[in-house]
Amino acid sequence: MSKEFEIAREFEVDATPEQMWDAITSGTGGWLWPMEFEPRQGGTGPFGSTLTNWEPPHRLTSRVEDVQGISQQTLNQIDETIEPRDDGRRSWMRYVHSGIFVDDWDNQYDGASRHTDFYLHTLREYVTHFAGRPVAFATFDGPEASMAFDAFTAVGRALGLADDTEAGARVTAHGPEGELLDAVLDFRNPYFIGLRTEGQLLRFFGRNHWGAPVGISVHDFAADADAKRDETAWRGWLNGVFAA
Known part of the structure; x- marks a missing residue:
């Protein structure tokens, strides 16, 4: 209606x-x-x-x-x-x-x-x-398994975030292929996570709460930024979180 x-x-x-x-x-x-x-x-x-x-x-x-x-x-x-x-x-x-x-x-x-x-x-x-800086943008959804009710909790833990880490904290996040990211946890609630590094805004979407897969968007402002490379790396990371 x-x-x-x-x-x-x-x-x-x-x-x-x-x-x-x-x-x-x-x-x-x-x-x-x-x-x-x-x-x-x-x-x-x-x-x-x-x-x-x-x-x-x-x-x-x-x-x-x-x-x-x-x-x-x-x-x-x-x-x-x-x-x-x-x-x-x-x-x-x-x-x-x-x-x-x-x-x-x-x-x-x-x-x-x-x-x-x-x-x-x-x-x-x-x-x-980052105003006015050139950017490479990538966005994608996770696998079907990321639609589970507790999927976004798993994403936070895979990033290395304690359940009680709050927005504003400086963190060392676990990225693709074991990379450690020095980042500010600029946003966090049960539905979304935002990480800001020196050259990127990393956005994590807990869309499992609305019956859809978890999503990631990468806004990459580095001089050598490559959207396809970012997507490949973070898609592999997200798939790995939900691998059987």
């Missing part, structure tokens, strides 16, 4: 409005995934959306209706407003994701709401530590 939803967040960040605008519209994969925008009002945006507001560097709205392949009415809109703070040295942002979910409303809303918090945290990490 179709039902409307709205997910709204507000925050301030140590980045200029221009840096924030570039982060959300350049589509490099620095904090989310690569996306393309036709830079004008009425232009096309990600996933076949229309840009109903294009006002750099202050307002961006993308809207898509009646998604192909879904018989019921659908609507998905993302509205982002950016205002300067401290004479333009900092920014305030309001992010509103709204629309219509057509099936399993509670589960979809819970997943979208929790993902929003993690994605926007990653945006703040990006503009604070």
